[in-house]
Amino acid sequence: MSSINELLASHRVLSMLESACEYNEQILDNIPSVFVVLNQHNRVIRANNAFCELVGRSMEDALHQDFVSLFTSENREILLHHFKHLRGDKHHNANIRFKLEIGGTDEIQTAKPFFWRLFQIEHTSKSEGQVISLVGDDLSSLYQSELKLTSIFGSIPLGLMVVDSQGTVQEVLSEYCHVLLNEHGLIGASLSDILLKHNPDMHTELNDAFGVLRDLEGHFTSEFATGEGTMSRLQQLQIEDGSHTGKWIKPRFQPIAKNNVIDRYMVILEDVTTSYLAQRQIERANILGKQAQALYECAIRDPLSGLYTRLFMNDSISRLIASAKRGNLLELSIVMFDLDNFKSINDTYGHDAGDQVIREFGRIIRTCTRDTDISVRYGGEEFVLALPCNDSDEQGGAIVAERIRAKLADTLIKLPNGKTVRVTTSCGVAYCHANDTLEGLLQRADQYLYTAKHNGKNRLQVESNEGE
Amino acid sequence: MDAQDSTRSSADGLRTLLRDVSVIQASQYFDGQPIELIPSPSEYQLGQVLTRYISMVLLTSGELRVVFKVHFNPEQIRAYRQSKGSQPADLGDRQIVDFMKELTNQMGGRVCRIFDAHQMSMGMSVPLCTRGIYEIYADYTPKSGAIVKFGDFWRLEGPFQSIYCSCYVELMTKDDLSGIKAEDEASQEGELDFL
Numbered sequence: 056m057s058s059i060n061e062l063l064a065s066h067r068v069l070s071m072l073e074s075a076c077e078y079n080e081q082i083l084d085n086i087p088s089v090f091v092v093l094n095q096h097n098r099v100i101r102a103n104n105a106f107c108e109l110v111g112r113s114m115e116d117a118l119h120q121d122f123v124s125l126f127t128s129e130n131r132e133i134l135l136h137h138f139k140h141l142r143g144d145k146h147h148n149a150n151i152r153f154k155l156e157i158g159g160t161d162e163i164q165t166a167k168p169f170f171w172r173l174f175q176i177e178h179t180s181k182s183e184g185q186v187i188s189l190v191g192d193d194l195s196s197l198y199q200s201e202l203k204l205t206s207i208f209g210s211i212p213l214g215l216m217v218v219d220s221q222g223t224v225q226e227v228l229s230e231y232c233h234v235l236l237n238e239h240g241l242i243g244a245s246l247s248d249i250l251l252k253h254n255p256d257m258h259t260e261l262n263d264a265f266g267v268l269r270d271l272e273g274h275f276t277s278e279f280a281t282g283e284g285t286m287s288r289l290q291q292l293q294i295e296d297g298s299h300t301g302k303w304i305k306p307r308f309q310p311i312a313k314n315n316v317i318d319r320y321m322v323i324l325e326d327v328t329t330s331y332l333a334q335r336q337i338e339r340a341n342i343l344g345k346q347a348q349a350l351y352e353c354a355i356r357d358p359l360s361g362l363y364t365r366l367f368m369n370d371s372i373s374r375l376i377a378s379a380k381r382g383n384l385l386e387l388s389i390v391m392f393d394l395d396n397f398k399s400i401n402d403t404y405g406h407d408a409g410d411q412v413i414r415e416f417g418r419i420i421r422t423c424t425r426d427t428d429i430s431v432r433y434g435g436e437e438f439v440l441a442l443p444c445n446d447s448d449e450q451g452g453a454i455v456a457e458r459i460r461a462k463l464a465d466t467l468i469k470l471p472n473g474k475t476v477r478v479t480t481s482c483g484v485a486y487c488h489a490n491d492t493l494e495g496l497l498q499r500a501d502q503y504l505y506t507a508k509h510n511g512k513n514r515l516q517v518e519s520n521e522g523e
Numbered sequence: 524m525d526a527q528d529s530t531r532s533s534a535d536g537l538r539t540l541l542r543d544v545s546v547i548q549a550s551q552y553f554d555g556q557p558i559e560l561i562p563s564p565s566e567y568q569l570g571q572v573l574t575r576y577i578s579m580v581l582l583t584s585g586e587l588r589v590v591f592k593v594h595f596n597p598e599q600i601r602a603y604r605q606s607k608g609s610q611p612a613d614l615g616d617r618q619i620v621d622f623m624k625e626l627t628n629q630m631g632g633r634v635c636r637i638f639d640a641h642q643m644s645m646g647m648s649v650p651l652c653t654r655g656i657y658e659i660y661a662d663y664t665p666k667s668g669a670i671v672k673f674g675d676f677w678r679l680e681g682p683f684q685s686i687y688c689s690c691y692v693e694l695m696t697k698d699d700l701s702g703i704k705a706e707d708e709a710s711q712e713g714e715l716d717f718l
Contacts, residue, residue, distance in 0.1 A: 066649045073651045080654050092656055100572035101656035114575055115596040118655070178659040182570030186659055 089169070089191035092176065095184020097123045097138065109193075110163060122189075127159045127166070137173060142185045147175045154194065168194040214304075214324030217311065220272035222247040222265045225319065235304050235324045237296045246322065250306070253294050260288045268308065268320055276312045291331055303331040357432040359410055360417025368431040372441045372493055375429065379443070379487045386444040387487035388452025391500035392416075392459070395479045395512040397436035408470040409436075412478050415468045423459045439497065453517045456482045464513060479513035486518050529699040530671050536701030537692055538675050541591065541634065543705035545688045548630045549679050553603070561678040564687075569676045570663045573687045578623045578652040580631035584638055584645040586696040591634070593627045594655060594687035603683040623686075624650040630688075633705075640707045663691055670695050 083090055084103045092101035099106075102117040110117060110125060123131050137151050151173040159166030169191040176186045208215060214232035217225045224241045227233070232241055236249055247265040251258060267282035286308055294302040309321040355367035363371070372389070379387040394416065401409040413436065420430045420438065429441040442452045460480055467475040483503025485496050503516035510516065542560055550558045567573055574594040582589040597619040604614060604622070612618075628650045638645040663674035676689035694700075 069649060069651055073653065076653055094572070100659070101654065113598060115598045118572070118575060118596070176659070179662050180570035180659045182568040182663075183572060183659050 087192075089193075090188070091122060091191075092186060092188045093122050093138075094186055097121065100183060100186070101188075109157070109167075125157055125160060125162055126155070130155050130157075130159075137171075138187065141173050141175055141187055144175065147177060150174065157191070168198055170194055212326060214322070216241065216246075216322045216324075218246050218268075218320050218322055220269050220317075220319065221245070222268060232324060235294065235302065235326055237294050237302070250292055254292050257289070257292060260285075264289050264308075271310070271317050273316050275315060276310050276317055279310045279317060291327055300328065300332060302326065303328045357417070359413050360432045360438075361414075361421060362417050362430045362432045362438065365431060365433060368429065368433070368439060368441075369493065371429050372431075372439075375441050375443050376487055376491060376493060376496070380489065380491075384443045385446060386451055388442045388444070389485050389487070389496045389500045390440040390442060390452050390456045391433070391483045391485075391497070391504045392420075392438040392440075392456075392480045393482075393504055393508065394436040395481055395508075397478075400476065400478065404470055404472065404474070404476070408472070408476070411470055412468055412476070415466065416463060416478070416480070419462050419466065420459055423455060423462065428455075439500070452484045452486070453515060456484050456515055456517075460513065460515060481507040481512045482515045483507055484515060484517040526697045529697055530667075530694060533694055533696075533698070533700040534671065534673050534692070536699075536703060537587070537589075537694070538673075540637065540703055540705055541589070541675070541688070541690050541692075542677055544633045544637070545593075545630055545677070545679060547705055548633050549626065549681060549686075552626050552629060553682050554607070556682045558679050558681040561680060563676065564678045567676075567687075569674050569689065570658065570661060572655045572658045573676075573689075574655045576620060576623070576652060577655055577658060578620070578627040578650055580627055580650045581648040582631055582634055582645055583647075584643050586643055586694070586698065586700065588693040588695075589634070590661075590691045591627070591631055592689045593623060593630070594658075594689065595623050595683075599684040599686075606682075620652045624652050637703060637705065637707050641703050661691070663689075 086103060087105060089106045089109055090101075090103040091099050091106050094100050099117055099120045099122055102114060102120075104114075107114055107117050110120065112120065123134060126134055133153075133155055137153060141149050141151050152171065154168060154170050156166040156168050157163065172190045174188050174190075176188055178186055208229040209231070211229065212231060213229060214235040215228035216232050217228065219225055222245055224244050224246055227241050233239060238244065238249060247261055251261055254261065263285045264282075267285045271279055271282055289306050291303050291305060294304055296302050303326070305325045305327045307323045307325070309323065310317040311319040311321055313319075355364050356362070357364050375384070375387055378384055394412065397409065397412070400412055413432070416438070417430075417432065420440065424430050424440065424442070427443060431439045431441075433439040440452070440455070442455055444451055460482055464477070464479050467477055469475050481504055483500045483506065485499035485503060487496055499518060503518060507514045507516035542562065546558045546560050550556060563569075574596045576597060577592050577594050579590060579592040582591060597616050600619050600623060601614050604619070628647075631647045631650070635645040635647050664672065665674065666672040671694040672692065673694075674689065674691045676687060678685050678687050
């Protein structure tokens, strides 16, 4: 009984080994990589499902298939070269890896890129000669992803490249880099040299920035922030490309870490030509605007008195009149001044003296009026004030006019020749009524001025409520 | 007849015996259909990978040891069984493998019975099946000396298209065994214990 039991046990173990062997084979059958074993004549003596699927054959038909015939004549030479090398390795430890397209022949019409690994198999039987195994991985999807990525990189308007800590270009990830930097060969070139060539005036900023890149190599990525201030000085760099304006780029640097320390840098080049030109246009427009404003000021502002000219008066006082008519103002008074005996000052002390009097009277008017009032040098020694009044607490035209008159009368004006004079002014005050026009108001103010002059000068003549 | 002649005669006889047994048993197994034997087919050499699967048994006696293999492609056997009305559940690779292991078992069993008929007790292993690629690890090196070793292979053509048989024999006796023939076993059929 004992020997029968031993026999049974042995049979059981054999069955288990048989099953284990079959499981292993099924694993090989179903791995996604192509797996084949070839004999000395490169005939398939073992193939898995991936291979059968690739060649469109059953396992039976794939057996003894001429493996080399699946490659184009050019690739066949490469393949045979590798086979020869492997079979020539007496130590059986060669591990050959290479990329080669399979197909493109009558048997497999579509060529597919594969990554192959070759191994020698040690065995007993000499009938099959030197046996080798191949494991191949289809790179088609990888190539397609790479193509897609390349086309994305190629289409985005950014230059992407990798530089080492010395600023030497190691990888160009987007073709746009060549366009932006106006350079054909970038690999191995010094990015800092290229940028310096186009921007010699940025020598300091560029040296500082690339110095930071050098210094930060080997540091933790978190320390990169310490150099960002220096980097940010490289906002706009010019690249001359033969065009009128040239090209303007903005470089940005991102650390590429290896084991959490900075190893290399990703450089992102952005074309900022449009925004640069727009910025220049805005600056130019601002200058032009300021010049236009200055010109306008010249036109509307009397340089001697610092008051508005008649050019400004017409529109501005007309607007006040319209506003008063709409009931938006409680009162609008027009005050007209005329310096007394001004001609004799000019005649006696010269025009410089006359100008000094005008200048001083202008200053007095400015100090006695508000921003909302409109003060105009109307003509030689004539001045017009438009004084809007919004509530009853505000002082009316007559009070303001009187204050100006009194202040002038009290002021000793120092002339350029060192002498001092006292000057007076007469004044007519008219109030805006419902049907008034600018011309009508000025005319009435002029009439009251004339009356004041006639009554002895250095005084006011104010329109009564009835308009007399 | 000297020992060398006797051994040579035994080897030739055993070759013939094994070939004939395979033909007779295969014919029985495949519904009595005629089987043609192609000895040492020229397209292959002994020891090459002939098919996708190998089914084998080990036969042992005091006089000799035989590794007997049947090489087959499941697709061909499947096509045959399909033509005989087998259900899809019986046509998987595993079922085909079992079917061919049984054939191998029957071939080995027949050899055992033949030797038993000549009062030579012969034991047989359970049939095992593995992939054809493992043939590259088989040793068919012929040897002479105290133990004579030789291999042989042949093709059987029949309703299953073709299968191959191979054997590797280790002959430990100098007795002439050429008198043992394939037809000698009939009297003991059905009496063998399968373990």
